[in-house]
Amino acid sequence: MQKTFFPVILEKQKKLPIYLTSAGCDFYQESVDRTYGFPSYHWIQCSMGKGKIKINNERIILEKNMGMIIHKDVPHYYEPLCEKWLTDWVTFDGFAVKQLLNTLGFYKSNYYYINDISGIREKIVNCIDIGNHYNNYIELSIMNYDFVMTLPKYINRSSSPDYTTKIDIVINYINDNFYSALTIDSLANLIKVTPQYLCNIFSKATNKRPFEYVNEVRIQKSKELMLNTNFTIHEISKKVGFEDASYYGKWFKRIEKMTPGSFRKHYKGY
Incomplete structure (x- = not known):
């Protein structure tokens, strides 16, 4: 069942090292053209069907058990390649995010094969549920930090160039x-x-x-x-x-x- 969460971002949230800006699960993904990029960092993963993403002069087919980090303000475009392209996503920002992603090896926008998509989805759903019921921005920040820090264990980097x-x-x-x-x-x-x-x-x-x-x-x-x-x-x-x-x-x-x-x-x- 489709779930989404879009918090109202106040100045006190913007002073956190990392904070959640949106999340979604089982989303019926339509075509999106972001000429100027998105104003937050973005993890998107495919749970059903497949779609095409254009970014940095690359064309990537994102299908089931694949995910992608899209860096802030990087222009991109994506569209479904079948009738039902379902995605999960989480977007986040904060003054420490860039260095955190660099430290974890996410130096640029890139796609990855996922070893355990259900583990990632569970974290996204928890963020949505906490956000929609309590909207505790401190707890959401902690959950978002945990999401980013544990993301490497759910993905496969063995296909990366030597x-x-x-x-x-x-x-x-x-x-x-x-x-x-x-x-x-x-x-x-x-x-x-x-x-x-x-x-x-x-x-x-x-x-x-x-x-x-x-x-x-x-x-x-x-x-x-x-x-x-x-x-x-x-x-x-x-x-x-x-x-x-x-x-x-x-x-x-x-x-x-x-x-x-x-x-x-x-x-x-x-």
């Missing part, structure tokens, strides 16, 4: 050493390839250049420092690996659509 294993080594190194003076040569040397080859496979795996990812990690870490310490913005920029505070500010605004000072004021009030 180079993704190499990229995971680089990603983990960046996550652990973002504050250091990193170079493209040192990153390439980790997996014994040329800098040019690293850039090529990194872009294939993540849709980002290596130092685009480095700067995103540094920005995410700087947000944690802004919310949990009293360091100045200049001090924070140094602590996360930026040698120049103005360059840090440029990247922060590019990623977060606001200045570091505006971000701190929005979440801390000063």
